[in-house]
């Protein structure tokens with residue numbers, strides 16, 4: 001057991017974790033971030049994705065103890081007017097919804113690095129995320145629409 005400090009969705013806390021405890025379990029238990037979900041448990045589906053300093057991490061593969069001092073964002077922590085979430089809803093990019101938080105966080109990583117991705121770049125970035133319901137085309141459309149909306153918002157802000 002060791003004490004670490006995490007900042008999750010703006011909330012900073014010290015907590016005790018076992019050496020082999022997964023970040024996935026710590027986020028859910030200690031911070032109530034139920035958007036971080038276990039799908040495969042072996043790094044192959046993306047359902048457990050969170051962003052650590054803006055970079056996607058498979059929390060099912062990551063020991064929490066390694067993340068002492070980290071800043072973590074999960075889908076639960078996104079603002080109410082988040083354009084990615086809005087466009088997922090507008091484009092009906094979900095069926096059961098289990099995989100969607102992982103896709104949303106991957107979309108945030110992508111748009112942070114590449115604000116106007118091509119169709120191919122969207123597909124490539126999401127390669128590691130699996131949706132058993134098969135809503136891929138709606139997800140891709142949502143991400144393109146979010147990119148357009150974010151660009152318009154940034155233009156307005158700098159005008």
Ligand code: FES
Pocket residue numbers: 037038039040041042043044045046047048049058059060061
């Ligand atoms: S649950 Fe982590 S990648 Fe599938």
Ligand code: FES
Pocket residue numbers: 093094095096097098099100130131132133134135
């Ligand atoms: S919407 Fe059901 S797994 Fe993706």
